[in-house]
Amino acid sequence: MSQILSGKNILCGVTGSIAAYKTCDWVRSLKRDGAEVNVVMTESAAKFVAPLTFSALTGNRTYCSMFDAQDEEKIPHINLARCHDVILIAPATAQTIARLAHGMADDLLSTIVLAGEAPIIVCPAMNSKMYLHAATQENIKKMKRYGYSVIEPECGSMACGEEGPGRLPDWERVRSELIRSLSEQELAGKTVVVTAGPTEEPIDPVRFIGNRSSGKMGYALAEAAKQRGAEVILISGPTQIAPPAGIECVKVRTAEEMYREVLGSVDVADIIVKAAAVSDFRPRECHARKVKKTEADLTVALDANRDILQKLGEIKKEKAKAPVLVGFAAESENILEYGRQKLEKKNLDFIVINDISAEDSGFAVDTNRVIILDRKGGEIQLPLLSKEETAHRIWDAVIGADL
Numbered sequence: 218m219s220q221i222l223s224g225k226n227i228l229c230g231v232t233g234s235i236a237a238y239k240t241c242d243w244v245r246s247l248k249r250d251g252a253e254v255n256v257v258m259t260e261s262a263a264k265f266v267a268p269l270t271f272s273a274l275t276g277n278r279t280y281c282s283m284f285d286a287q288d289e290e291k292i293p294h295i296n297l298a299r300c301h302d303v304i305l306i307a308p309a310t311a312q313t314i315a316r317l318a319h320g321m322a323d324d325l326l327s328t329i330v331l332a333g334e335a336p337i338i339v340c341p342a343m344n345s346k347m348y349l350h351a352a353t354q355e356n357i358k359k360m361k362r363y364g365y366s367v368i369e370p371e372c373g374s375m376a377c378g379e380e381g382p383g384r385l386p387d388w389e390r391v392r393s394e395l396i397r398s399l400s401e402q403e404l405a406g407k408t409v410v411v412t413a414g415p416t417e418e419p420i421d422p423v424r425f426i427g428n429r430s431s432g433k434m435g436y437a438l439a440e441a442a443k444q445r446g447a448e449v450i451l452i453s454g455p456t457q458i459a460p461p462a463g464i465e466c467v468k469v470r471t472a473e474e475m476y477r478e479v480l481g482s483v484d485v486a487d488i489i490v491k492a493a494a495v496s497d498f499r500p501r502e503c504h505a506r507k508v509k510k511t512e513a514d515l516t517v518a519l520d521a522n523r524d525i526l527q528k529l530g531e532i533k534k535e536k537a538k539a540p541v542l543v544g545f546a547a548e549s550e551n552i553l554e555y556g557r558q559k560l561e562k563k564n565l566d567f568i569v570i571n572d573i574s575a576e577d578s579g580f581a582v583d584t585n586r587v588i589i590l591d592r593k594g595g596e597i598q599l600p601l602l603s604k605e606e607t608a609h610r611i612w613d614a615v616i617g618a619d620l
């Protein structure tokens with residue numbers, strides 16, 4: 218499990234929606250991520266989920282009232298407003314949204330929102346007619362003007378039997394927004410191109426040459442760049458991963474398609490990260506019809522694909538203002554030596570070396586252990602980490618380097 222939110226103090230505001238039970242899981246996930254969580258519930262929320270549930274999940278007392286007899290001397294709304302890095306209001310009812318839009322301070326949660334300085338993330342959840350009502354929409358616009366981040370609800374069938382927008386979004390979307398709100402926006406104003414996944418080189422309409430890349434590392438790098446403020450273009454080979462929200466995703470299949478898309482992005486990119494596992498070869502011939510078992514001569518002749526990284530490195534030599542280049546190398550022996558050779562030969566700024574001989578690192582697993590080399594001779598050895606944490610540490614290295 219990732220420890221990316223380790224040491225962060227998160228205040229979770231729960232309001233009186235039928236979706237309040239989902240927040241129990243979210244709080245648990247935050248705890249697993251290493252965060253310290255406090256929960257404030259509205260009076261209505263406590264009719265849906267017992268405060269005891271949140272106390273047991275967080276290990277902290279759950280706050281339900283502004284005029285609390287416990288710790289009277291601490292003034293709960295001021296105290297709670299001060300000591301959190303981010304406030305997540307989920308689910309947020311139409312009533313609470315109206316309260317926040319009008320700057321009301323008639324319960325503990327709305328008073329904390331006014332008294333605090335931490336970023337505020339609001340996840341509306343309600344019947345779709347309530348959500349689409351002009352009053353709610355106007356209130357949401359107002360909250361956005363105050364700088365609150367509002368995560369659009371999802372469409373689908375709801376507890377009331379209706380269909381439409383109003384469902385709480387997936388936790389992964391909310392979690393990503395939380396991480397964004399806690400990140401320095403060091404990549405703001407930059408366009409980052411990330412390639413991810415394998416390529417497929419067709420033999421006939423049903424067969425192809427591929428590789429074991431899942432795309433997880435590249436997708437994690439794209440997501441992390443977005444969280445740090447970049448405009449992200451993700452050029453992805455075929456993967457099982459859903460395109461991340463807020464990222465332009467260009468789907469390709471073959472190495473040649475990948476080549477064209479990446480080269481087409483050079484003029485807009487400030488940084489290009491080539492995490493895709495691009496096939497070095499393609500079948501010389503792609504049969505228009507499925508090759509029959511009986512007619513195959515059991516030999517597939519191969520041609521070399523164009524080397525995208527090599528080409529980018531050449532462009533870097535010719536252009537005064539070329540993107541920063543981050544390459545990847547999957548190695549199973551002499552990994553430092555081969556990595557350094559590739560960095561120099563391809564004229565890269567950074568190379569991230571994966572040791573694919575280890576079972577817990579590299580292709581198709583959720584963890585990775587990498588070494589980052591830069592062109593000035595710098596070397597950072599990272600421990601075994603989730604791919605998400607590895608992605609952030611790679612960005613730390615790229616952002617922090619003075620090349």
Ligand SMILES: Cc1cc2nc3c(=O)[nH]c(=O)nc-3n(C[C@H](O)[C@H](O)[C@H](O)COP(=O)(O)O)c2cc1C
Pocket residue numbers: 231232233234235236259260261262309310311312313314342343344347
């Ligand atoms: C069974 C039930 C489910 C409800 N679900 C929602 C909901 O999902 N979203 C919403 O905005 N209001 C919902 N309400 C209405 C709110 O509970 C009500 O507006 C309340 O005043 C909200 O107060 P609060 O924002 O202080 O928690 C529901 C009410 C009931 C009885």
